[in-house]
Amino acid sequence: MHWSQAGRNILLAFFVYALIYSCKPAETVSEMRLRPMSPGRLIRNIEENAFDYSSFHVKRINIQLDDGQSKNSFRATMQAVKNQQILLTVSKFNIPLGRLSLTPDTILFVNYMERTYITDGYSALSDLLNFDLDFYAVQAILSGNIFSFFEDDDELKSYNSYVSDGLYMIQSETMRKLRKISEKGKVQKAERILRRSEEESLVVNTFFFDPKLFVMKRMVLEDKTYLRNLNLQFDDYQKVDQKYYPGSIMLTLNNGGEQMHLEMTMSGFSTEHSELLPVRLPDKYQRVYLN
Template sequence: MMSIFRTKNSLLGIAFLLLVFLQFSCKSTYDLGQKRAHGMSDNKLYSLIQDSSLLYKTLFIKRFSAHYESKGKSQNVRGSIKILRDSIIMVQINAPTGILEVARMYITPDSVKMIDRLKKEYMESDFLYLSDKLNMDVDFYTLQSILTNEIFQLNELYEKRRPFVRNFKGKVIDDKYVFISDKASKVERKLRKDKYEKLYKFNYQRFEIDPSLMKITDVLVRLFGEERDMTLKYRDFINVEGQKFPSELVFKVKDSTQSLSCKLKYNKLVLNQDLKFPFKLSSKFKRIYPE
């Protein structure tokens, strides 16, 4: 479904991977499944999910750790993340044994910049570069929503950009609220009849929402024509300054050529602190270009 940066620098590849998957945390978790779902209108369900979204101007994840596996290899990564809502996402990657920064990624709605401090190299490109590496037609705001446990629409799933409730239908399934993309009934009929060859023109997106928290817990995206599947699982919801937020994210992606899984844990999340987003380069750094 997505590829890792094929620059010389593996650390920048790790930074990219983390940007796709990250989440944040503090301590003391909530239990899921404490309430049963009951019928309500799609508009009301959507409004309740929006109302439960994290309210913030800035997010500062002072520490995160991640473990991912791909093609029989695994790696652990640590670092920190800063987000200025609708403007900047910055990820700092630290050396495995300490707080020394070894790489940094700086993303805005228009650009992607990366620094490898060990190799003294940097890269600059537009946001389309990141979208291409994600192998999905996402913009900055969709990426931000994925990172912050907000509901989103993938651009490539729909011919027209319409309000969410016009592209999705709400249901109650197994005591959970579920939003399913509007062509899902056609997809599910063909799946039941094993007519996979007829699915190439369809895409499928599904959100599961826990009734007790009114938070998204699971996301499934299927792009049948391109044989790509993505799942997101948000777990260990915690209290962050009076708001509920997941401290763990499990991400799995599979396409016809590769599979990847990533488990993320977060610590020390701070809301609405005045933050700086420096991206200074020494004249000694060499610019490299996307492949």
């Protein structure tokens, strides 16, 4: 049995939130002349300011999701225990809609409205979102450690640092070369570079950071081969244990002409220790599949 579109929307809102909710924005910094900073030094500053936690709880999350076919709004809460579990509970008009549990090995989603559930590894959800995902990648983002996306440290050496619109920016060298070629009108050369990269899918990453706190303000991921891109902006920050978390996040995902837009507002952050309750599967719920 396959899952309904409404069920897909709920899970998509769940997981997109888990994927990106805690990349942290900074305080507004007055306009100043920024001095260039080497990639190595900038990356060290970013890592030193990365958030870490044993337990984390977000009590109030308002989600607005527009997938191009329908618009939905949800309320949610989130709990996380490091290296063990991430648990999201979603509701609408105070009616529980479902729960999503992420552990190192398993995704479990229980849809109370349709009396169904999904249990699987991460490959099916990676296919749905068109991004490679696992539990530790999600957890790394919850800590603000975006560099865990990279396969090895050598990959970071391909990045250069720049100053752009009052923010520090790091970007893959391939993207800078392509942009310079395009600006000079050498379109054919740029197309040859893309064709050579088609087998591996050329993904260009660009990150913007606050120059005072070295935390993220914007992230852009562009798949030049398959014409996909993910754009995130972070605003309305709140202070949590001397670190900063966003009170609002805006996400736009373009996937081959299809667009999804998601907005979230959050409040009620806590790092107090808590035990997560297991997600119970009610009797007679039917298992369904994403694909």
